[in-house]
Amino acid sequence: xxxxxxxxxxxxxxxxxxxxxxxxxxxxxxxxxxxxxxxxxxxxxxxxxxxxxxxxxxxxxxxxxxxxxxxxxxxxxxxxxxxxxxxxxxxxxxxxxxxxxxxxxxxxxxxxxxxxxxxxxxxxxxxxxxxxxxxxxxxxxxxxxxxxxxxxxxxxxxxxxxxxxxxxxxxxxxxxxxxxxxxxxxxxxxxxxxxxxxxxxxxxxxxxxxxxxxxxxxxxxxxxxxxxxxxxxxxxxxxxxxxxxxxxxxxxxxxxxxxxxxxxxxxxxxxxxxxxxxxxxxxxxxxxxxxxxxxxxxxx
Amino acid sequence: xxxxxxxxxxxxxxxxxxxxxxxxxxxxxxxxxxxxxxxxxxxxxxxxxxxxxxxxxxxxxxxxxxxxxxxxxxxxxxxxxxxxxxxxxxxxxxxxxxxxxxxxxxxxxxxxxxxxxxxxxxxxxxxxxxxxxxxxxxxxxxxxxxxxxxxxxxxxxxxxxxxxxxxxxxxxxxx
Numbered sequence: 495x496x497x498x499x500x501x502x503x504x505x506x507x508x509x510x511x512x513x514x515x516x517x518x519x520x521x522x523x524x525x526x527x528x529x530x531x532x533x534x535x536x537x538x539x540x541x542x543x544x545x546x547x548x549x550x551x552x553x554x555x556x557x558x559x560x561x562x563x564x565x566x567x568x569x570x571x572x573x574x575x576x577x578x579x580x581x582x583x584x585x586x587x588x589x590x591x592x593x594x595x596x597x598x599x600x601x602x603x604x605x606x607x608x609x610x611x612x613x614x615x616x617x618x619x620x621x622x623x624x625x626x627x628x629x630x631x632x633x634x635x636x637x638x639x640x641x642x643x644x645x646x647x648x649x650x651x652x653x654x655x656x657x658x659x660x661x662x663x664x665x666x667x668x669x670x671x672x673x674x675x676x677x678x679x680x681x682x683x684x685x686x687x688x689x690x691x692x693x694x695x696x697x698x699x700x701x702x703x704x705x706x707x708x709x710x711x712x713x714x715x716x717x718x719x720x721x722x723x724x725x726x727x728x729x730x731x732x733x734x735x736x737x738x739x740x741x742x743x744x745x746x747x748x749x750x751x752x753x754x755x756x757x758x759x760x761x762x763x764x765x766x767x768x769x770x771x772x773x774x775x776x777x778x779x780x781x782x783x784x785x786x787x788x789x790x791x792x793x794x
Numbered sequence: 795x796x797x798x799x800x801x802x803x804x805x806x807x808x809x810x811x812x813x814x815x816x817x818x819x820x821x822x823x824x825x826x827x828x829x830x831x832x833x834x835x836x837x838x839x840x841x842x843x844x845x846x847x848x849x850x851x852x853x854x855x856x857x858x859x860x861x862x863x864x865x866x867x868x869x870x871x872x873x874x875x876x877x878x879x880x881x882x883x884x885x886x887x888x889x890x891x892x893x894x895x896x897x898x899x900x901x902x903x904x905x906x907x908x909x910x911x912x913x914x915x916x917x918x919x920x921x922x923x924x925x926x927x928x929x930x931x932x933x934x935x936x937x938x939x940x941x942x943x944x945x946x947x948x949x950x951x952x953x954x955x956x957x958x959x960x961x962x963x964x965x966x967x968x969x
Binding site for chain 2 (some may be wrong): 521536539540618619620657671696699760762
């Protein structure tokens with residue numbers, strides 16, 4: 495094809511390539527911040543996307559309902575067994591809650607790491623090429639969503655908000671390969687054992703809980719929750735269950751594999767948790783503390 | 795009427811892709827298989843083959859840019875790959891017969907090309923570390939199967955619509 499590589503085309507091709515590389519490196523450098531045109535495109539596309547995804551979710555919801563109708567008899571049998579336990583559990587929870595409130599009043603401590611305002615939101619799209627573990631939800635800045643907030647389903651923690659626009663936000667799931675993704679976690683059965691969720695084992699489909707002090711005993715089957723000490727996430731969101739304990743590469747601390755409580759594969763409704771106590775800047779477990787030095791935040 | 799159908803289908807497919815993406819990854823025998831819907835590029839390649847190369851590339855650039863900004867936040871990835879694939883398709887078709895079966899196979903090969911390019915790109919920038927055999931078994935093969943099913947179901951309809959539009963335009967030019 496002699497005409498194909500004529501001078502004009504060659505120059506055009508070269509300029510195009512340079513422009514392309516520049517654009518890619520520009521957008522790779524600044525990944526946590528959407529510029530104004532980007533926000534505009536995201537909001538417009540997001541609006542169209544929710545037009546399409548809401549009817550779809552309605553239809554899949556109908557199918558789910560039919561399926562659960564078919565399982566009603568079995569489920570009912572199992573639930574009846576649990577119901578009696580539930581009543582006693584409910585009574586003791588109420589009792590404990592009252593006691594907790596009273597004790598808090600006595601010591602004059604109103605703030606609580608556990609408290610958060612849930613923002614209910616619907617998943618409108620999942621990154622279709624699935625190279626990165628991201629979903630897009632239909633609540634944004636004007637609903638009070640901010641970067642780094644914890645995102646969960648009824649089963650447990652699934653990820654955190656990495657990017658917000660006025661009407662949509664992007665959530666990076668826990669199953670990401672991003673090395674800067676940390677969540678401070680605690681195993682609170684008996685004594686509290688702290689660690690950091692760092693990384694995800696693609697083959698085992700399990701999270702890796704690192705930096706556990708080797709003095710503490712960790713057992714298979716113990717529940718892992720968020721510790722609230724990372725500065726962003728509220729305390730007490732279930733992450734998963736320990737399945738295996740080994741030592742880390744250097745033999746100094748322990749390392750545990752955690753099977754996530756929430757499933758990452760089919761997500762439709764998620765809860766974004768807005769912590770009521772002051773947030774620290776930075777990411778969970780990676781704060782700089784700069785805004786604490788500037789004095790107290792607004793408490794929201 | 796048929797004039798707007800060409801763009802309307804691409805908008806529809808653009809919005810349908812992430813909805814089908816919600817059903818993936820599929821768990822089979824405790825192994826996860828990733829099915830990536832590539833409906834839009836399949837359609838655009840058909841546009842390039844049966845209707846108009848320039849228009850296909852323009853659509854590719856536009857939807858590629860939307861895709862980049864909305865989903866992956868790396869601008870310039872899909873907005874480069876989509877027009878490139880349309881270009882390759884239209885140049886290849888000059889040398890082969892425009893039969894539906896031939897263009898189906900060509901389209902599938904190009905979709906595999908898209909997946910391979912993305913694999914190379916993501917390995918290069920280090921967002922995802924995945925061996926080629928794992929990618930081949932868990933991403934490429936299931937994706938190709940899913941897209942082949944889509945193509946077999948709708949390929950003839952795309953061809954029918956686009957050829958109709960092509961003839962209509964040719965008729966207008968004659969007048």
